[in-house]
Amino acid sequence: MAGADVVLQGGSLLCSHGGTATVASGSTRLTVGSKGVLVSGGEIGLTFSESCVSAAPTAGVATKLTVGKMPVLLATSGGPTANSQxxxxxxxxxxxxxxKLTAV
Incomplete structure (x- = not known):
């Protein structure tokens, strides 16, 4: 089974309305090139350039790699956003x- 890239600080998310959000922080317990990995829950509340706000992922959460007992997010992650407008x-x-770092 091939793994997917783990999302790090500095990675970016795309909203279906066209907005983007940059991952501003990650866990310092696991780093790649001095950038922390994004653990599940770290994406909640990110604000996109189109005023959307992210919610918890519905897909793409690692099943084999955790940090502090929390799964890391993968490049295949996705979930809902909310936008009042x-x-x-x-x-x-x-x-x-x-x-460099992949997981399943």
Missing amino acids: VGAGTWTVQSAGQT
Whole structure:
């Protein structure tokens, strides 16, 4: 089974309304090139350039790699967004921010 890239600080998410959000921080317990990995829950509340706000992922959470008992997010992650002006949408990972560390 091939793994997917783990999302790091500096990675970016894309909203279905066209907005982007950059991952500003990650866990310092596991780093790649001095950038922390994004653990599940760290994406909640990110604000996109189109005023959307991210919610918890519905896909793409690692089953084999955890940090502090929390799964890390993968490049295949995605979930819902909320926006009071244009309605609900979805987010996906635009860039994991690295290609060295993969997980399943």
